[in-house]
Amino acid sequence: MSDMTRNDMTSTNSAGAGGGLVNAQAIFLLIGLALLLAAPFFVYPIFLMKLLCFALFACAFNLLLGYTGLLSFGHAAFFGGAAYITAHTVKEWGVTPEIGVLLGVLAAAFLGLVMGFVAIRRQGIYFAMITLALAQMFFFFCLQAEFTKGEDGIQSVPRGHLFGVVDLNNPIAMYFFVLAVFLIGMAIIWRFVNSPFGMILKSIRENEPRAVSLGYAVDRYKLGAFVMSAALTGLAGGVKALVFQFATLTDVSWQMSGEVILMTLLGGIGTLVGPIFGAGLVVTLQNYLATSSFPVTIITGVVFMVCVLVFRRGIIGEFYASRLGRKLGFVHRR
Amino acid sequence: MAGQHAQTDSRVVLSARGLTRDFGGFTAVNKVDLDVRHAEVHALIGPNGAGKTTVFNLLTKFLQPTRGTIHLLGQDITKTAPDKVARMGLVRSFQISAVFPHMSVLDNVRIALQRPNNLAVQFWRPLSALDRLNERADALIAAVGLEKERDAFAVDLSYGRKRVLEIATTLALDPKVMLLDEPMAGMGQEDVAAIAKIIRNVAKDRAVLMVEHNLSVVAEISDHITVLQRGEILATGNYETVSSNPEVRSAYMGTEHA
Numbered sequence: 011m012s013d014m015t016r017n018d019m020t021s022t023n024s025a026g027a028g029g030g031l032v033n034a035q036a037i038f039l040l041i042g043l044a045l046l047l048a049a050p051f052f053v054y055p056i057f058l059m060k061l062l063c064f065a066l067f068a069c070a071f072n073l074l075l076g077y078t079g080l081l082s083f084g085h086a087a088f089f090g091g092a093a094y095i096t097a098h099t100v101k102e103w104g105v106t107p108e109i110g111v112l113l114g115v116l117a118a119a120f121l122g123l124v125m126g127f128v129a130i131r132r133q134g135i136y137f138a139m140i141t142l143a144l145a146q147m148f149f150f151f152c153l154q155a156e157f158t159k160g161e162d163g164i165q166s167v168p169r170g171h172l173f174g175v176v177d178l179n180n181p182i183a184m185y186f187f188v189l190a191v192f193l194i195g196m197a198i199i200w201r202f203v204n205s206p207f208g209m210i211l212k213s214i215r216e217n218e219p220r221a222v223s224l225g226y227a228v229d230r231y232k233l234g235a236f237v238m239s240a241a242l243t244g245l246a247g248g249v250k251a252l253v254f255q256f257a258t259l260t261d262v263s264w265q266m267s268g269e270v271i272l273m274t275l276l277g278g279i280g281t282l283v284g285p286i287f288g289a290g291l292v293v294t295l296q297n298y299l300a301t302s303s304f305p306v307t308i309i310t311g312v313v314f315m316v317c318v319l320v321f322r323r324g325i326i327g328e329f330y331a332s333r334l335g336r337k338l339g340f341v342h343r344r
Numbered sequence: 345m346a347g348q349h350a351q352t353d354s355r356v357v358l359s360a361r362g363l364t365r366d367f368g369g370f371t372a373v374n375k376v377d378l379d380v381r382h383a384e385v386h387a388l389i390g391p392n393g394a395g396k397t398t399v400f401n402l403l404t405k406f407l408q409p410t411r412g413t414i415h416l417l418g419q420d421i422t423k424t425a426p427d428k429v430a431r432m433g434l435v436r437s438f439q440i441s442a443v444f445p446h447m448s449v450l451d452n453v454r455i456a457l458q459r460p461n462n463l464a465v466q467f468w469r470p471l472s473a474l475d476r477l478n479e480r481a482d483a484l485i486a487a488v489g490l491e492k493e494r495d496a497f498a499v500d501l502s503y504g505r506k507r508v509l510e511i512a513t514t515l516a517l518d519p520k521v522m523l524l525d526e527p528m529a530g531m532g533q534e535d536v537a538a539i540a541k542i543i544r545n546v547a548k549d550r551a552v553l554m555v556e557h558n559l560s561v562v563a564e565i566s567d568h569i570t571v572l573q574r575g576e577i578l579a580t581g582n583y584e585t586v587s588s589n590p591e592v593r594s595a596y597m598g599t600e601h602a
Contacts, residue, residue, distance in 0.1 A: 206458055206474055207467035213444045213455045220442040223404065224456050224517065225430035226464070238467070 034338035042283075046189055055181040056253065061293045062192040063250040068273040068285030069199055070242035075271075076280035077203050078235040079215040083138040083267050084125060084145030085243055088118040090262030091148065092244030097164040097257035098157050107170045107178060111191070111248035118244020119237050121148070126236035130229050142264065149262045163258030167251060184253065191249050195242050200282060202238060211235055272310070276317050278324025287325050355381040357551045358434065358521045363402055363412035365395075372398045374575040375412070380521060385543060385552045387562045390572035391595070396555040397439060399572070400525050403553075404436045405429045417520060431459075433520035437510050437527065439555075445499035449490055449509055452498050453481040456516035481516070488512045488542055504535030511542055522546065524554040528561060540565050563587075571595075 049058050067089055074080045092114030100110035129140040152158045159165070169178035178184045202208055214221045214228050221228050251257040260266065269292065277288025292310060299306040321328040330340040358380040365373040373395045380386045388396050401407040403414060405426040413422045416434050424432070444452050457477045458464045466473060485494055488508045493501060498509060507527055514522055527543065528536045540561050543552060556562050562569060563583050570580040571592050579589040586592055 201470070202467050204471050205467045205469055206463045206471070207465055209451065209455060209471070209474070210458060210464050212447065216444040216446060217442060219406070219438065220444065221455075222406075222427050223430055223436050223438070223442070224513065225427050225435075225459055227425075227427045231464075234465070234467070 034340065050182055050185040055185045057293075057297055059185055059188045059253040060250070060297075061290055062188050063246045063253060064270075064273065064289040064293050065286040066192050066195045066249075067243055067246040068270055068277065068289040069196060069282070070239050070246060071270045072274045072277075072279060072281075072285045073199055073202065073242065074235060074239040075274055076284075077208070077215070078211050078232060078239075080130075080232060080236065081134075081138045081271070082129075082141045082236075082239075083264070083271070084129075084141030084143075084148075085240075085270055086262050086264060086266035087125065087145040087148040088122055088240040088243040089247035089250075089266060089270075090152065090257070090259070091121050092118040092247035093251035093257035093261045094152065094158050094164065096248035097167040097251040100170060100252070101164060101167045102157075106174055107172055107187075107252055110170075111245065111252070114248030114251070115241050115244040118247065119241035122237045122240020122244075123233070126233045126240070130232050130236065142267070145262070145267060146264060149259070149264070152259060152262050158257075158259075161259065163256055164251075165256050167255045167257070169252050169255065178252070188249055188253060191245060195245050196282075198238075198242065203282070207231070207234065272314055274324075276314065276324055278321075278327030278330070281324070281326045281330060284324050284326035291325075353379065353381070355383070357382050358403065358414075358416050358553070360399075360403065360414050361412055363399065363414065364410050365398055365402055365407060366410045372575050373402060373409075376572070376575075376577055378403075378570060378577075380551045380553045381568070382520075382551050383547060383549060384567040385547045385554065385565050386568045386570065387566040388553060388555045388570050388572060389557070389559070389562060390578070393574075394572040395575040396572055397525060398575075400436060400523055400555060404434060404523060406436075430517070433517075434523070435514050435517050435519035435521070436523035437507075437514055437525055439525045439529070443498040443501075443506050443509050443513070445497070447498060448495050449485060449493050449498060449501070450478070450481055450495060452509055453484050453513050453516055454478075456513040457481060460517060484512045484516050487515070489538065502535075504531045504539075507531065507535075507539060508542070511539070511546070515546060519550060521551045521553065524552065524556075526555050526557065528556060528558050536561060 071082070071085050074082055095117040096110040096114035099105045099113050100107060105113070125141060125144045128144065129137050132140055153160060169184060171177055172187055176183050176187070178187060210221070210226060210231050214226070214231060218228055247261060250261070273288035273292050274285045275288065276291055277286065278284030291313070295310055295313065296306055299309055317325070323331055329335045356379045360376060360378040363373055363376040363378070364371065376399060378399070388399065390396055398407065402409045405421065405424055409422065413420060415421065416429065416432055419432070421429055421432065444455060447455070454474055454477045457480055458474065461477060463474060463477065482494070485491055488511055490505065490509060490512065493505060498506060501509060511524070511527070524543070528539055531539070536558065543554070544565050546552065566583065568581070569583055569586045571578040571586055573595050578595060579586045579592045
C-alpha cells in the first residue's frame with residue numbers, strides 16, 4: 011500500500027496502477043536510451059540530430075499546450091530567434107558552442123517573457139492570434155535586421171569545440187552533444203511537470219476559476235510556463251543552428267509554428283513522450299519524401315487528417331488509453 | 345436600519361454598501377447593503393434570478409460592481425483583483441461543484457495548502473516536497489469525513505462528496521469569510537444533514553455567507569437571513585423577522601414555511 015501511494019506521488023499518471031506503471035516506464039525508457047545511443051552508428055547522424063532537435067521543440071511546445079492548456083501559434087519566434095542568436099554569437103563573436111546555445115536560450119526566454127506578457131491576458135483563439143501576430147512581427151524584424159542577413163540567413167556557422175575541447179565537426183561527437191542537450195531538456199520538462207509548480211499548472215488547467223478563488227494569480231503561473239516553454243524551444247533552436255550550420259527565415263516562419271502543433275497533436279498532447287514520436291513521424295516523412303516528385307506537404311496533410319480522425323488522442327495518447335497501454339499501467343489523463 | 349451601520353458593529357467582517365451591477369440596461373443587483381458578521385451563518389435567499397449569484401460574484405470580485413463599495417475586514421476591496429481578495433481571507437465556492445476533477449482528494453486539498461505554505465512556485469523540486477502538507481491535508485479531509493476517499497479522483501466522487509471536498513479545500517485557506525453558493529443543491533437528505541453540520545461547525549470561528557434554496561436548512565442553521573428579489577433587498581433579519589414579513593411570504597416563501 012505504501013508503495014502504491016509512493017507511485018501516486020511521483021508519477022504524472024497518478025491513477026495508482028501500482029508497480030506495473032513504474033516497471034513499464036523504466037523498461038521503455040531503457041530501450042529508448044539504448045536505441046538513441048546506438049542509432050548514430052546505423053543511421054545518418056544529421057537526420058538523427060534534426061529529429062532530436064524537433065522532438066525537443068515539440069516537447070517544449072507541449073509543455074504549454076498539453077500541461078498548461080495554452081495554444082501558442084508563435085513558437086517559431088523562439089525556435090528561429092534562438093537559432094539566429096546562437097549562429098550569430100558563434101560565428102561573429104567566436105564564442106564556444108555551449109555559450110552560443112545558452113545565449114540563444116536566454117534570448118528566447120526574454121522574447122517569451124515579452125510575448126507571453128502581452129498574450130497571456132487573453133484566452134483560447136485570441137491568445138493564439140496574439141502569439142501569431144507577435145511572431146509575424148518578429149519574422150519581419152528578422153527579415154529586415156542587419157545581423158540576420160535577410161533572405162540569405164546566417165550561413166556556414168562553425169560548430170567549434172565544445173568547452174573549447176571536443177571537436178564538434180566530428181558527426182558522432184556532435185550527435186552525442188545533441189543527445190545530451192535533448193536528454194537535459196527532457197529532464198527539465200519532466201521535473202517541471204512533476205513539481206509543486208506543475209501541480210498548480212495542472213489545477214489551473216483543470217478548473218481555472220477555482221484556482222483563482224484559492225488565491226492563485228493564474229496569469230503569473232501561465233507566464234512562468236510560457237517562459238519555460240520558450241526557453242526550451244530556444245534550446246532546440248540554438249542546437250539546430252549548430253547542427254545545420256545555418257539559421258534562416260524558415261525557422262521563424264509561421265509554417266514552423268504550425269509544424270510543431272502538428273507534431274504535438276500527432277504524438278499526443280499532454281503525454282511526455284508523445285511529441286517525440288510526432289516529431290519523429292513528421293521529420294521522417296519530410297526526409298524520405300523530400301526527393302519524391304509528389305509534394306511532401308500533401309502527404310503530411312493526409313497523415314495528419316487520418317491521425318486526427320482515427321487517433322484522436324494522438325499516437326501515444328491512443329496507446330496509453332488502449333487495453334495494452336492500461337495493462338502496462340499507463341493512464342491517459344483525459 | 346441606519347442604527348446598525350457597519351462601522352458601529354465590530355463583528356462585521358464583510359460589508360457592502362449600495363452594491364449595484366448593470367448588465368447593459370438590466371440592473372441585476374440594485375443598491376444592496378449587506379453586513380456579514382464573524383461567527384454567524386448568513387443566508388442569502390430569493391427566487392431564481394433574484395441576483396444572489398451576481399451578489400456573490402461582486403463580493404468576490406469575479407465581477408466589478410457598477411456602483412457601491414465593499415469592505416473586507418475594514419479594508420476597501422471594491423477595486424481589488426479576485427485572487428488578491430482570496431489571499432486576504434474571502435474565499436468562495438461555486439454553484440457547480442468546484443473541484444479539480446482529475447486529481448485525487450488529497451491533491452485537491454494540497455493545491456489549496458500549497459500557496460499559504462510557500463510551495464507553489466518551486467518548479468525545480470520533486471513532488472515529494474509536498475508531502476509535508478499531508479498531515480494538515482489529512483486533518484482537513486478527516487474534518488469533513490472524506491478519509492475513505494482520500495486517494496480517489498475527485499471526478500469519481502458522488503455529487504454530495506464533491507461539495508464536501510470543496511468545503512475542505514476552502515477551509516484549507518482558513519478564510520475569515522467563507523462564501524458558499526448553494527452548498528446543498530441537488531443533494532440527498534443524508535448529505536444535506538452532513539453539510540449543515542459542517543457549516544455550523546466552520547462558522548464557529550469565521551463568517552459564512554451562503555446562497556441556499558433549501559429553506560428548512562436555512563431556518564435551522566442561519567443566524568441572519570437576507571431576502572433578495574429582482575436584485576433588491578426585500579427583508580433582512582433573523583428567521584422570525586423575515587418569515588413574518590408579509591411581503592416575503594407572498595413573494596417567495598409561501599405559507600407552508602412561515
